[in-house]
Amino acid sequence: MTMQMVRELGEAAHLAARALALVVPEVKNRALMAIADALWNGRAEILSANEIDLAEARLQHHSSAVLDRLALDERRIEKMAAGVRQVAALSDPVGEITRMWPRPNGLLVGRMRVPLGVIGVIYEARPGVTADAAALCLKSGNAVILKGGREAIRSNRVISSLLADAAMGSGLPKGCVAFIDSVDREAVTHLLQLSGLVDLIIPRGGEELIRAVQRTSTIPILAHDKGLCHTYVDEGADLVMAEEIAFNAKVDRPGVCNAMESLLVHERVAPLFLPRIVGRLQEAGVEIRGCPRTRALVQGIVSAAEVDWDTEYLDLILSVKVVGSFEEAVAHIAAHGSGLAEAIVTADHSRAMRFLREVDAGAVFVNASTRFTDGGEFGMGAEMGISTQKLHARGPVGLTELTCEKFIVMGDGQVRDSTK
């Protein structure tokens, strides 16, 4: 796709966004329900496109993880449609007056939530993201430009055209769901140059994608970076609880960003705790890479290299370290954590409070699994991803995080006198 073609998509989306910002909730919700129906009714078409994508991916010898992310079946399409209906059911953030206050001169000053405008979503193999991302953007009043991974191009082409047709057919402005139908990387570069037309870029994918986008984009980014999550088992912790939480954080779904990658254990509880948890994790197929003190307590563990403390395995592998103090655990997290989610298991109230305050991450947990780091689990409804940056939104990105607040001011003739 040439720069000119991408720019035209951007201009159409920009125009559409102005109109979409003013569409009432009922119309947006009706469009989302129509989109859900269109996905389900178009499942045969989606699945046959997906089959070709899968065949091609197998020919390219993609990993089983990629193939799994790419593959669709009726159940997954049903889930996709259900996800869109769920978004329709969420309350509409647009137009909400979050606060309003009077000034001594009689002015009423308030803050009104409004859409961001046009959101570019750049993602990888998962075709489900196409419907997801579009639904969240439309509901929050934003036009969306979708750019999926090359592996899923045929699936995404079908899905996005079902989305766009259903949206337009329900009265949403033309151009509000755009799809960059291209497998070359140039197209992404073009998209990232559309500042003034595109208001936000959300890269959803691996570290490499994010870095590339950060280097190139002239548009603000909401980055979902890697998840290097720790669980710290404190001195005096309930070790049964600690075992459940640590096991869950590692094993429940090891391939996702909120899974635990490093376990930190206070030296006082390590002799009792480590043999138990390591045994249980190993039974579940987890490879343990331990610090010297861990290896002294449990036999037959490989040694953790320096690089292990900074590695997001996304797999059944865990690095384990014995620490001498709460402070050492917090310092280790500050040095190696990715700022996504961090947990402490403790029975001590003041250390729980300190952990909440002192650990700088999108989500900080006391006595719960980092696996809960999720918009749905937090009660925010569906999510666009999890932001590891500090600006604009941190942690799960829901509908609200796809809007911004403008000031509104109501007066009856007030003027300002600078000489006063």
Next chain:
Amino acid sequence: MTMQMVRELGEAAHLAARALALVVPEVKNRALMAIADALWNGRAEILSANEIDLAEARLQHHSSAVLDRLALDERRIEKMAAGVRQVAALSDPVGEITRMWPRPNGLLVGRMRVPLGVIGVIYEARPGVTADAAALCLKSGNAVILKGGREAIRSNRVISSLLADAAMGSGLPKGCVAFIDSVDREAVTHLLQLSGLVDLIIPRGGEELIRAVQRTSTIPILAHDKGLCHTYVDEGADLVMAEEIAFNAKVDRPGVCNAMESLLVHERVAPLFLPRIVGRLQEAGVEIRGCPRTRALVQGIVSAAEVDWDTEYLDLILSVKVVGSFEEAVAHIAAHGSGLAEAIVTADHSRAMRFLREVDAGAVFVNASTRFTDGGEFGMGAEMGISTQKLHARGPVGLTELTCEKFIVMGDGQVRDSTK
């Protein structure tokens, strides 16, 4: 300054920020009071440095506007110190739990306000920004790296060293107020490469500075762009009120970003309104550049060129356009406004509501002067500038906007079952 030197400042600030984030309000406030005292007690030193800056600027034939921004006197230093004391008196945003809600599984999920980390502030001739910016950053728990304009280098050097000494002397961590003591542009480029150490860059200055920072920075930016503000006088508006508001928006302080640059007048009221407001503005020394319909109604006005509708004069110049409808006014604002502040003068309730909803700007006014676009006037206390971007903060940037919210989650052993 070499890259290595700037990086060292960044590393020190990064370390300082971790400590500063945990400093209690009392200590921060004591430090701010000490800073205010230090500024006042150091006034002789500041003024003699400022005199050399001024002499140099005169030699370089800088404009009187630059000289005015650069010049300090006892009154301005007193105001600077008073500004810092005012910031000390504001309520501390750090640690605030903005919301907390229970989940069905017993988890308590909340949002806690925390500092951003390290903020780099890049500004131009005004040495008062040095104290201002530092006070706002410190109060919100952020370390600050200051990079002022070359014209004010001697004044800024003295001021920032007074700030840093007073901060450290009051128990704030070393390195929390850093000053890039350099007049070369390379130093800015170095600063903009410190992603991972610096969390936010705030460029305060002209369009050229902002564009350069946007092009170069790998760090997120909070941009204070230009202000191209409109006042639209609606059909049926109270013309006495309209005259007061328009006159104030243009004349009260024409050199600032929230001053009006373009006046839009509905054709129904133009014949009555334009002669009055134009006469009064001309008496106040304002040059009027009108559209053809304006020139037909008032004699002796120069013609507005296309470029006038996109020009931020920052001076006693005003472009004036007669529009055929409310919709034309809103469309003109969408096409030419800079997203800072826009105002309508109207007696019609439904058009007032529509203007608030349909106009996309940081601050949207009904029946009041755009000159109120200011953190102080909005009741937010002092401000770091006015953001014209949509991400993170829009409109006046106060203390709250220099923080972010992380999620905190308190449980008693909850784990997640993905199979459910």
